[in-house]
Amino acid sequence: MRYTSVYVQRLKKLYTVLILAADAVHPISAMNYPIPSSPQEIVELRQKPVNEELIAAAIAGVVQIARSQGRTLDELTAEVLADDSLLDRNARRWLSDIVAQAWRTLP
Numbered sequence: 001m002r003y004t005s006v007y008v009q010r011l012k013k014l015y016t017v018l019i020l021a022a023d024a025v026h027p028i029s030a031m032n033y034p035i036p037s038s039p040q041e042i043v044e045l046r047q048k049p050v051n052e053e054l055i056a057a058a059i060a061g062v063v064q065i066a067r068s069q070g071r072t073l074d075e076l077t078a079e080v081l082a083d084d085s086l087l088d089r090n091a092r093r094w095l096s097d098i099v100a101q102a103w104r105t106l107p
Helices: 003-020 038-049 050-068 073-081 091-107
Strands: none
Touching: 003 038, 003 050, 003 073, 003 091, 038 050, 038 073, 050 073, 073 091
């Protein structure tokens, strides 16, 4: 398993928490989360309240870390799409599409 795989799994877990807590999520606050640039910063996101902005920061961080490791978009989306007990197939496909969009959008 590549180093980024751990962060893809954490991203899936964050996504799962967001879906499970959807009724309790408040609108995005004025607080801005910086895009994580290291694995340690992604781990630190676990200490923050889960909302859409946090998920976006986590996705952007995973994309940037994967790029810094020389990974391709195909490799990253394959990890997101990999079967696991965290997300069903439709949720993995949706998350994969979001990751791909972030890959193409981020500088």
